[in-house]
Amino acid sequence: MKGETQVSEKVLMLGNEAFARGAYEAGCKLSAAYPGTPSTEISENIVKYDEIYSEWSPNEKVAMEVAIGASISGVRALASMKHVGLNVAADPLFTVSYIGVNGGLVIIVADDPGLYSSQNEQDTRAVARAAKIPVLEPSDSCEAKDFVKYAFDLSEKYDTPVIVRTTTRLSHSQGLVELNERLDIEDKPYVRDFAKNVMMPGNAKGRHLFVESRERALAEDGYDFPINTVEYNDSKIGVITSGIPYQYVKEALPEASVLKLGIVNPLPRRLIEEFASKVETLYIIEELDPIIEEQVKSWGIGAIGKDILTVQGEYSANMIKKAIKGEDVYIAEAAEIPNRPPILCPGCPHRSVFSVLKKLKIRAAGDIGCYTLGAVAPLSVVDTTICMGASISSLHGMEKAKGKEYIKDWVAVIGDSTFLHTGLNSLMNMVYNKSTGTVVILDNSTTGMTGHQDHAATGLTLKGETTYSIDLEELCKALGVSKVHTINAFDTKKLEKTIKESVGLDEIVVIIAQAPCALLDKSPVTKQYTIDQDKCKRCGMCMKPGCPAITKKEDGSIEINDTMCNGCGLCVEFCKFDAIKSVKLK
Amino acid sequence: MDTKNIMIVGVGGQGTLLTSRILGGLTIQAGYDVKLSEVHGMAQRGGSVVTFVRYGKKVNEPIVEEGQADVLIAFEKLEALRYVHFLKKDGAIVVNDQRIDPMPVVIGAEKYPENIIEDLAKDHRVFRVDAIDEAKKLGNSRVFNVIVLGLAAQHMDFTKEEWLSVIEKTVPAKTVEINKKAFEIGYNL
Numbered sequence: 133m134k135g136e137t138q139v140s141e142k143v144l145m146l147g148n149e150a151f152a153r154g155a156y157e158a159g160c161k162l163s164a165a166y167p168g169t170p171s172t173e174i175s176e177n178i179v180k181y182d183e184i185y186s187e188w189s190p191n192e193k194v195a196m197e198v199a200i201g202a203s204i205s206g207v208r209a210l211a212s213m214k215h216v217g218l219n220v221a222a223d224p225l226f227t228v229s230y231i232g233v234n235g236g237l238v239i240i241v242a243d244d245p246g247l248y249s250s251q252n253e254q255d256t257r258a259v260a261r262a263a264k265i266p267v268l269e270p271s272d273s274c275e276a277k278d279f280v281k282y283a284f285d286l287s288e289k290y291d292t293p294v295i296v297r298t299t300t301r302l303s304h305s306q307g308l309v310e311l312n313e314r315l316d317i318e319d320k321p322y323v324r325d326f327a328k329n330v331m332m333p334g335n336a337k338g339r340h341l342f343v344e345s346r347e348r349a350l351a352e353d354g355y356d357f358p359i360n361t362v363e364y365n366d367s368k369i370g371v372i373t374s375g376i377p378y379q380y381v382k383e384a385l386p387e388a389s390v391l392k393l394g395i396v397n398p399l400p401r402r403l404i405e406e407f408a409s410k411v412e413t414l415y416i417i418e419e420l421d422p423i424i425e426e427q428v429k430s431w432g433i434g435a436i437g438k439d440i441l442t443v444q445g446e447y448s449a450n451m452i453k454k455a456i457k458g459e460d461v462y463i464a465e466a467a468e469i470p471n472r473p474p475i476l477c478p479g480c481p482h483r484s485v486f487s488v489l490k491k492l493k494i495r496a497a498g499d500i501g502c503y504t505l506g507a508v509a510p511l512s513v514v515d516t517t518i519c520m521g522a523s524i525s526s527l528h529g530m531e532k533a534k535g536k537e538y539i540k541d542w543v544a545v546i547g548d549s550t551f552l553h554t555g556l557n558s559l560m561n562m563v564y565n566k567s568t569g570t571v572v573i574l575d576n577s578t579t580g581m582t583g584h585q586d587h588a589a590t591g592l593t594l595k596g597e598t599t600y601s602i603d604l605e606e607l608c609k610a611l612g613v614s615k616v617h618t619i620n621a622f623d624t625k626k627l628e629k630t631i632k633e634s635v636g637l638d639e640i641v642v643i644i645a646q647a648p649c650a651l652l653d654k655s656p657v658t659k660q661y662t663i664d665q666d667k668c669k670r671c672g673m674c675m676k677p678g679c680p681a682i683t684k685k686e687d688g689s690i691e692i693n694d695t696m697c698n699g700c701g702l703c704v705e706f707c708k709f710d711a712i713k714s715v716k717l718k
Numbered sequence: 719m720d721t722k723n724i725m726i727v728g729v730g731g732q733g734t735l736l737t738s739r740i741l742g743g744l745t746i747q748a749g750y751d752v753k754l755s756e757v758h759g760m761a762q763r764g765g766s767v768v769t770f771v772r773y774g775k776k777v778n779e780p781i782v783e784e785g786q787a788d789v790l791i792a793f794e795k796l797e798a799l800r801y802v803h804f805l806k807k808d809g810a811i812v813v814n815d816q817r818i819d820p821m822p823v824v825i826g827a828e829k830y831p832e833n834i835i836e837d838l839a840k841d842h843r844v845f846r847v848d849a850i851d852e853a854k855k856l857g858n859s860r861v862f863n864v865i866v867l868g869l870a871a872q873h874m875d876f877t878k879e880e881w882l883s884v885i886e887k888t889v890p891a892k893t894v895e896i897n898k899k900a901f902e903i904g905y906n907l
Contacts, residue, residue, distance in 0.1 A: 144743070144752065146756075170758060172758075173758075248757065248760065249758070249760040301780060304755065304756050305753055305754060306738075306752075306753065306754040307752070307753050307754075307777075307780070308752065379780065380778075380779055382778040382779075383778045450783045464784070464785065464803035465803060466800070467799050470820050470822045470828040470831075472766040472821075473765055473821060474730060474760050474763040475821050476763065477731065477764060508821070509825055509827070510821075510824075581760060581763070678821060678824065680818070682824070683823075684824070693818075
């Protein structure tokens with residue numbers, strides 16, 4: 133049985149790794165991104181190719197503009213981001229649609245159906261439709277690579293940025309990919325083009341006409357694009373699908389005829405009408421919003437889609453079988469057992485800061501990062517999470533709406549990477565508009581949640597080269613904040629005193645709570661803590677900060693798990709009976 | 719050959735991604751089509767994580783669904799219980815006899831179920847190992863996941879040599895020897 137499929141020349145690649153490979157093979161020369169699950173590994177793999185200049189930009193808008201500049205200068209350029217990052221980059225996106233490209237411009241955007249690591253479930257295709265930008269959608273790692281190459285060709289042929297849309301499942305699945313050589317693409321010459329590159333109203337009017345004709349041309353030419361494929365089988369059931377749902381359709385309905393769309397905006401109308409006319413019942417199977425379905429129905433074509441399938445979460449073969457064939461394929465019920473939500477790691481410096489806020493009964497306007505987990509029990513100090521940078525500006529909004537007394541039991545908490553992403557503008561606004569309030573920058577020297585990426589204040593570039601490291605304290609002072617305190621995040625006494633004083637003041641205070649992410653230091657733990665059972669009164673105070681390494685056993689005794697404890701010592705400060713002792717490890 | 723479905727479940731941070739890399743390498747070395755699906759991002763921070771591995775002649779769907787898994791490899795016993803309904807009727811459960819309390823249990827809002835392994839064994843073929851204990855004997859508790867993988871290897875159709883050669887290629891050079899030893903412990907249980 134073994135060896136029946138000869139694929140040894142192929143390589144197993146994560147979808148995101150394959151996107152990076154596609155950019156490499158397409159002759160791409162520049163890549164810019166801000167980390168965001170599930171798109172992060174695209175840049176982390178592109179950095180392996182020395183032929184491509186690659187960077188972490190401070191946010192997605194900057195990344196997009198860096199890629200646009202490279203395109204204007206005549207090289208193939210890539211920007212990648214998660215779906216909510218595209219919102220940040222929407223301003224340049226909507227106008228570069230008018231400008232078009234010189235060197236090819238591809239934007240890879242990762243949606244997150246099922247919300248594995250996001251704050252909303254928005255559909256990038258809707259944004260792309262509004263911006264009138266073509267969208268390609270691969271369905272496995274192999275296509276991830278090939279579609280990026282095709283996207284660069286389309287971009288240059290049609291003078292348009294092209295979005296390649298992925299989802300968490302595709303980005304984080306591995307499949308076999310055949311590797312090819314890098315194309316030798318010559319830089320396009322730069323020629324000043326006032327009417328195309330300067331989007332002042334008079335020029336933009338002309339370019340809008342161009343955009344509309346480009347949309348019509350793409351919709352018409354899509355009939356022949358090789359990335360759209362038709363598989364005619366039984367004509368009773370016809371399915372229009374794209375991306376990862378195609379794989380579920382093949383598994384659930386092997387007998388069905390399938391039109392797999394490689395381009396999902398603009399839709400190849402003639403191809404769809406032709407396919408629809410050859411099948412009895414037409415289903416449209418797409419995750420998230422009914423983007424294809426609503427357009428197809430608007431052409432007077434009868435189809436079934438969201439009538440029987442959800443707009444939420446991920447699909448699966450079983451779900452499709454059940455919806456279309458009425459087959460209930462589940463053989464057993466899931467057990468009713470305790471949930472296991474994500475938590476702050478043992479030794480996480482955020483836990484230390486949150487335990488102080490909890491003690492002081494202070495609420496936190498939160499932001500995007502691991503520290504969102506401070507919203508859940510037992511810490512429960514983070515009251516709001518909206519988007520990158522919103523902690524500081526929403527605290528300011530509360531202060532302006534309700535007055536400075538109202539926010540005396542509030543602080544804003546924001547990570548170092550998030551602060552540099554969009555928190556900076558919010559702090560500037562507080563100063564400018566004469567606000568008061570306390571901002572705590574949780575400075576763990578990395579972009580934590582996405583898996584430790586460098587940023588402008590870590591002193592290292594994406595390539596790992598040393599660079600100028602922004603001093604957060606000086607930066608805040610330069611913005612006009614006169615009271616800035618940098619404190620070790622594990623010095624709970626000093627933190628408590630400083631926070632207590634700060635929230636009482638009628639001015640802006642920034643507290644930089646500094647300690648590296650517990651996962652950054654990969655060296656073996658040299659010190660741990662253990663509980664002296666003779667001294668322990670089993671009061672449970674040490675469990676207040678919610679460290680996962682500390683558990684209460686059936687008999688009521690409390691234990692520190694020696695496979696999890698990383699020796700941060702936070703629990704020691706909570707014990708009033710001196711029952712937690714340190715143990716030196718070899 | 720029908721597509722084989724393997725699931726690796728555990729708690730974020732237990733090293734499920736390393737194990738899936740080893741399994742992926744193994745299946746392509748043997749010439750199969752393969753798809754793996756992983757969890758990155760927030761859930762990796764101590765949440766429940768699952769990796770799907772599917773291999774065979776041609777694989778479409780990258781995920782394993784309810785009632786389809788041939789082998790369920792669980793690095794923690796509550797996670798074995800969470801995903802047991804993904805198992806085929808005659809599927810095998812390989813479980814590390816470790817208890818990690820989830821936060822609702824730590825704060826006393828819920829109780830950790832008792833006798834998980836005994837209950838699972840009533841309806842399923844269950845193979846248990848206290849891999850942390852075995853790994854500590856080897857001098858590095860971090861290699862426990864490769865011990866569990868060794869035990870799982872007994873229930874999969876690859877030779878010991880194939881496994882060892884992939885482990886050698888996958889783990890960091892400094893840890894090849896200890897990981898090979900860890901695999902042998904599981905494989906010989």
